[in-house]
Amino acid sequence: MARGFFCCCAIALALNACAKHAPLAPPTYLQVDINVSPGTLDPRFATDAISERIDELIHDGMVRAGRDGEFAGNLAEAIERPAPTRLIFHLRRGVRFSDGRGLTARDVKYTYDSVLDPASLSLKRAGLAEMASLRALDDYTIEMTTRRPFAPALAMATLGVVPAGSGFAQARAGFAPAGTGAFRLTRFRPDEAIVLARNPYHSYPRDAAPGLVLKVVPDATVRALELVEGICDFTENDGVQPDLIPYLASHRDLEVEESPGTTFQYLIFNFRDPRLRDLRMRRAIAYAIDRDQFVTSMLRGTARVATGMLTPENWAYEANVARYQYDPAAAKHLLEEAGYSAGDPRLSFVYKTTPEGRRLAEALQAMLRKVGIRLEIRTNEWATFYADLTRGNFDLASSQLVGINDPHQYYLIYDSEELPPQGMNRGAYSNPEMDQLVEAGDTELDPAVRRKIYARVQQLAAIDLPYLPLWWVDNVAVLNRRLRGFEPYPNGSLRSLATASYLPSPARHRFDD
Amino acid sequence: MTSLLLRRLAALIPVALGVATLTFAMIHLVPGDPVVAMLGENAQPADIAGMRHELGLDRPLWRQYLTFLARLASGDLGESISMHEPVARVITQRYPATLELAGAGLVVAILVAFPLGIVAGANPGGAADLGAMGFAILGISVPHICLGPLLMIVFSLILGWLPLTGRGGLYHLILPAVTLGTAIAAIVARMLRQSLAQVIAADYMRTARGKGLSRMGAIVRHGLRNALTPVITLLGLEAGALLTGSIVTEMIFAWPGLGRLLISAIGNRDYPLVEGCVLTFSLSYVVINMITDFVYSAADPRIRIGPQ
Numbered sequence: 001m002a003r004g005f006f007c008c009c010a011i012a013l014a015l016n017a018c019a020k021h022a023p024l025a026p027p028t029y030l031q032v033d034i035n036v037s038p039g040t041l042d043p044r045f046a047t048d049a050i051s052e053r054i055d056e057l058i059h060d061g062m063v064r065a066g067r068d069g070e071f072a073g074n075l076a077e078a079i080e081r082p083a084p085t086r087l088i089f090h091l092r093r094g095v096r097f098s099d100g101r102g103l104t105a106r107d108v109k110y111t112y113d114s115v116l117d118p119a120s121l122s123l124k125r126a127g128l129a130e131m132a133s134l135r136a137l138d139d140y141t142i143e144m145t146t147r148r149p150f151a152p153a154l155a156m157a158t159l160g161v162v163p164a165g166s167g168f169a170q171a172r173a174g175f176a177p178a179g180t181g182a183f184r185l186t187r188f189r190p191d192e193a194i195v196l197a198r199n200p201y202h203s204y205p206r207d208a209a210p211g212l213v214l215k216v217v218p219d220a221t222v223r224a225l226e227l228v229e230g231i232c233d234f235t236e237n238d239g240v241q242p243d244l245i246p247y248l249a250s251h252r253d254l255e256v257e258e259s260p261g262t263t264f265q266y267l268i269f270n271f272r273d274p275r276l277r278d279l280r281m282r283r284a285i286a287y288a289i290d291r292d293q294f295v296t297s298m299l300r301g302t303a304r305v306a307t308g309m310l311t312p313e314n315w316a317y318e319a320n321v322a323r324y325q326y327d328p329a330a331a332k333h334l335l336e337e338a339g340y341s342a343g344d345p346r347l348s349f350v351y352k353t354t355p356e357g358r359r360l361a362e363a364l365q366a367m368l369r370k371v372g373i374r375l376e377i378r379t380n381e382w383a384t385f386y387a388d389l390t391r392g393n394f395d396l397a398s399s400q401l402v403g404i405n406d407p408h409q410y411y412l413i414y415d416s417e418e419l420p421p422q423g424m425n426r427g428a429y430s431n432p433e434m435d436q437l438v439e440a441g442d443t444e445l446d447p448a449v450r451r452k453i454y455a456r457v458q459q460l461a462a463i464d465l466p467y468l469p470l471w472w473v474d475n476v477a478v479l480n481r482r483l484r485g486f487e488p489y490p491n492g493s494l495r496s497l498a499t500a501s502y503l504p505s506p507a508r509h510r511f512d513d
Numbered sequence: 514m515t516s517l518l519l520r521r522l523a524a525l526i527p528v529a530l531g532v533a534t535l536t537f538a539m540i541h542l543v544p545g546d547p548v549v550a551m552l553g554e555n556a557q558p559a560d561i562a563g564m565r566h567e568l569g570l571d572r573p574l575w576r577q578y579l580t581f582l583a584r585l586a587s588g589d590l591g592e593s594i595s596m597h598e599p600v601a602r603v604i605t606q607r608y609p610a611t612l613e614l615a616g617a618g619l620v621v622a623i624l625v626a627f628p629l630g631i632v633a634g635a636n637p638g639g640a641a642d643l644g645a646m647g648f649a650i651l652g653i654s655v656p657h658i659c660l661g662p663l664l665m666i667v668f669s670l671i672l673g674w675l676p677l678t679g680r681g682g683l684y685h686l687i688l689p690a691v692t693l694g695t696a697i698a699a700i701v702a703r704m705l706r707q708s709l710a711q712v713i714a715a716d717y718m719r720t721a722r723g724k725g726l727s728r729m730g731a732i733v734r735h736g737l738r739n740a741l742t743p744v745i746t747l748l749g750l751e752a753g754a755l756l757t758g759s760i761v762t763e764m765i766f767a768w769p770g771l772g773r774l775l776i777s778a779i780g781n782r783d784y785p786l787v788e789g790c791v792l793t794f795s796l797s798y799v800v801i802n803m804i805t806d807f808v809y810s811a812a813d814p815r816i817r818i819g820p821q
Contacts, residue, residue, distance in 0.1 A: 024679075037777070039595065121564050190596065191607075191777070192680070192769040217678055217767045221662050226677055229670055383782045384543065421561075 024187065025195045028504040030209035030483065030497065033223045033235040037191045037216045041176035043160025044115045047123045049238075049402050053494050054214060057196060058098075059160030059179030062089045062108065062142065067489055069262070069314045069405040071154040075103065075161060075180065076142075084149035084445055085132070089142040089157065096201035097163050098184035105136035110164035120168055124159065131156050149443045151450055152408040182498035183212060191216055207501040224248055227478055230505050236477040237261070237492050242300040248478050256478050258302060259488040263473040264309050264401045267364075269466065271428045272392050275347075280338040282465040285396070286324035287331035288371040289364065295471055298359050302476050306469035308458045309404060309413075313490060315447075316407045318455040321462035331371040346374045347395040360398060390420040392428060398470070403491045407454040411438040414457075414466060429466035480505070521803050525796060532795040533585055536788045537578055540779075568594060581788070590792075591785035595778070600789035604771065608793060610680055611770035614693060614762065615755040617686050621694030622701055622751070629698070630705025634740070635732050637710045645702065652699030661692040661765035678767040689766040693759055697751045704747050708740035715739075742809065749805025753798035 038051035043059045046052050056064075062076040073079055076089040095103040112134045115122045130153065132145040146153050166177035176185035182204060183196035194214040198204060215232070217223045220241035226232035228251055240248075249256045267289075269276045276282060291305045310317045335344075347368075358379065365375040375396070380388065388394050401409065412418055415438050416430035437460065441453040461467070475488050485500035548564045565571045569580065584591055590600035633645035655663075668688060669677045676685050712718065713736055721731040760772030771790055778786035 023681075118563060121567070189769065191773050192767070215679070215767070218764045218773070219662075219767075222665065222678055222765060222767065225662070225665055225670060229677060231677060382780050 024189075024193050024215075025211060025213045028209070029195070029211040029213045030233050030502050031213045031215055031226075031231060031505070032494070032497070033217045033226055033232040033239055034214050035216070035218055035220070035223070035238050038194065041185055041188060041194070042162070042166075043179070044111065044120065044122050044124060044162065049492070052403070053492060054194060054196075055160055055176075056181065056493060056495055057183045057212070057498065058176055058181045058185060058199075059162065060095075060181050061158040061160050062091070063154050063157045065158065065405045065491065067313070069490070071158070071405075075108075076157070079154070079157075081445075085146045087144045087146075087153055087157070088137075089144065091140040091142065093140060095180050097178040097180055098199040098201065099163065099178040100201065101163050101178070103161065103180055104139045105142050106139070107164045108142050108161050109134060109136045110166075111159060111161045114162075114166070114168070115159065128156055128159075149445055151442055151445055152406040155406055155408070182495075186211075205499055205501065208499055209497070209502040209504075212497065220244065227251075227254055227480070230480060233480045233483050233502070233505060234477065234486070234497065236488075236494075237263075237473070237475055240476045240478055242298075242302045242476075245300055245302065245476065245478075253481055254478055255481055256476065257486070257488060259475045259477075260304070260311060260313055260490055261473050261475040261492065262311050262314075262402075262404050262490040263492075264306060264311075264404060265303070265398065265470040265473060266306075266309075266401070267396055267398050267468040267470055268427045269429075269468070270392055270395050270397075270426075271430070271466070273395055276395060278338055279465070280334045281340075282468070283324070284331040284334035284338070284371065285368065285373070286465060286468050287327045287334065288373065289367050289468070289470075290326040291470055292326065294360070294363060298356075298363060299471070299473075302474045303471040304474065306472045308461060308469050309401065309409065309467070310407060310454075310458065311472050311490065314404075314407075316451055316454040318458040320455075321459050323462070324468075328371050335372060340372065344372065346376065348376045348378060357398070364396075364398075389426050392420065392426070397426070400473070405491070407450075407457070408442055410454065410457050410461075411442055414438055414461065427466055429464070431460070431464055434460055434464070521806075525799055528799050529585075529792065529796060530582075532792055533582070533788065534578075536791040537581055537784075540782070540784050540787050541574060541577075590789040593778075593786045594783045595781040595786070596783075600785045603774065603786065604789050604793055607769060607771045607774050610768060611756060611759055611763070611772060613680075613686065614689055614759050614768055614770060615752065617690035618693030618697065618755050618759070618762075619748070619752050621690045622697040623748070625694065625698035626701035626705060629702040630709065630744075631732065631737065633702065633706040634709025634713070635729065637706075637713075642706070646706065649699040649702045652695045652702075655695070657692050657696070657761045658765065660695060661688070661762060664688050664692060680768055689762050689768055692765070693755060693762045697755065700751065701744060701747055705740060705744050708743050709736060712736045712740045745805060745808055749802055749808070752805075753801045756797050756801075757794050 034050055036050055038046070038054050039048050040046050040051055041055055041058065043055045043061075046055050060075045062074060063071040063079065064074040066072050075091055075095060077092045078090040080088040082088060091103065091105060091108070097103060097107075112128070112131075114120055115124050116128060130146050130148070130150045132147045133143075134145075135143045137143050144153070144157065160179060160181075162177040162179065175188070178184065180199070180202070182199055182202050184199050185194065186197045187193070187195035193216060196212040196214070198210055217226060217232075220239075221244070223232065223235050223239055224241070224244045224247065227235065227248060230253060245256055248254050267285075269282050269285075271277050295301060295303050295305055307319070307321050307323060312319065361377045361379070365377060368375050378388075389397055389399070401413075412424045413426075414429055414431075414434050415423075415425060416435050417423065418425040419428060420426055434457065437453055437457045441450055441457065444450045444453060475490065475492055477486065477488055479486055482503040482505060483500055484502075485496065487496040489495070548561055548568070548570065562571070569577060572580075581591070588601075590604070592598065593600050593603055596603055629645040629648065633642040636642050665677050665688060668675045675688050679685055709732065713732065718731055718736055721735045722728065726734065757772070759768075759770060760776065762768065763770045763772040764776075771793065775787065775790040775794075778790060
């Protein structure tokens, strides 16, 4: 009996392994390697970076952010602001969803209504909190009103539009509703691959790829090997490990493109701790950290030392702010002034368990030890790390802000009313002048005045140091030379893959038969 | 035999209960709120409360536990918080990939270990023994995280014989199976060598040789079967470990198995999915051990399991 059972198992295993598996996608599709699987491809629910990047290929919003962080029309061909709290969007005519239905204002209204429906439990409801109403004035005109004059109101118009009637249940189960974007979803295998075919109602250049395969490959070395072998045509940012860039750049078929990115790496201080409420301590830590060394050694030059949250490419960036060059002597002096002797301050540092996080923590520990601060490191996986951040269970912590376009983000991270768990002011920073500035920046509609307000915000933040800016992460894309015309975006958008010219790889699908 | 099988299957119930209780306790006691992790810090309090209620997380822990047990008793593993699909369906989709990889790893382990162990055991202290055991030590010492990429570079990049990643046909299975099976092959080969070296000195082996069998013939026909009992025990244990130990290999080879699912479920604090995956792994382990017990009796008729 046992022998029979064993034989049956062995035969089943062999048959399954030898079974002919259909290829994921036609060999002419362009392959993009990604490191994590997207959570959902419904634009009404997606919040993680990779989901949003893929969503953008399937769904269009009324507006979208350009390279400088400013919003421009997408489904909307014209935008008017007849009153401080009123925006009118004129939709393009003749736009079709990938299922053939024509886009009308009814679809836009339905999309927003479904997000705002409490039953949806959509994470994007919070982003629409300033919206008072959204109405379809006719088939191609949308009126959006805000609760108060709200400068970054256009950010609320970036939501990807789905056809009226698209339900929730399907949307959450790894299904993408039809969109008006360049592609449509044909296959979604979590942790394996996402296959996108062309939207038949969306024109594209004849020499562009007829579809995309976004393959989930968790290991950085393996992604590099797939690029070298020619299986993968493109990967970027989190998909590229800085250590491997010289190796990839040396390969004749590959091209490494580095461009300024908007991802902001920071060190946050917990103001609930009286030691860190002391500005001298925060400044001592700022002087003790050699950020140039981090950028050149750990990040292999794939980042720029940051002066604040906004990058120099952003319209609101202010260069004239206090800067903290590496100066251990100044750090020691400040600590003595604050009444500490060497090894006296003992702080805890939490980070998310990643190889980069570990290296950052170890380097910070060594740098702070030199000035007499002992750093205890706590390594946590994401959920625990996040719980610590929201509960204020840390002294120092490091994380990233991704995809920053509008300086409205300053309100979210610095305003004293934005405390966790509902707010993002994780360090419990409070300064009445800052509160006044970030609240004024949200309601001021004149771009020139707004620019001045945020210049002051950046100067005050550089003095107060609620966050110590570490660096802005560059966008690093590695692509095969068969792919031409890729245009990088500071927020890591993949949208130019829809129009880039592409010659299919001969290396792929060799083993499919 | 059938009643014995039924008794052994019935013994799975307390094991499942124990594993389910431990998993439930551990995943609920570690810090990290699944609702906050899912909704983010910008979520409205009403959204958080609504999601908590929908998932039943607003009830006392003991009530959640009883509901979990009641569902489990009816064969319902609940719905995944992050994937919004029934846990049983998600596991059913992913488990075959893990079984396939673990099974192939076991086959590789046996195919490598048996020749090595026999050659080494038949010539203890000889050059073949030293060579085979040297290979075994190397196999144990090289971790999957190194061996996987090394095999990829040689067999995919340089020679172009095998695909790098993904799950497809037999070609796709070879590199991950070799990566997974090598360490176990090394352990099994060492065990077989030891066991065989002892058996060779037995009287019945001299008798077999005296009746005209060649040295290798006597080993294969009489020695090997008697040397197998400890090897089967080890293989049974290692087969269970292969299932859970395949997580690293699944990550390297982008293999869409249960291990990767478990890792992402833990990160998302997806309680039902973590419980479902751990329960599946644990029950698989128990079932494999049960199968091992039955294989004993097939390999050596002197061993009888159950009441004599």
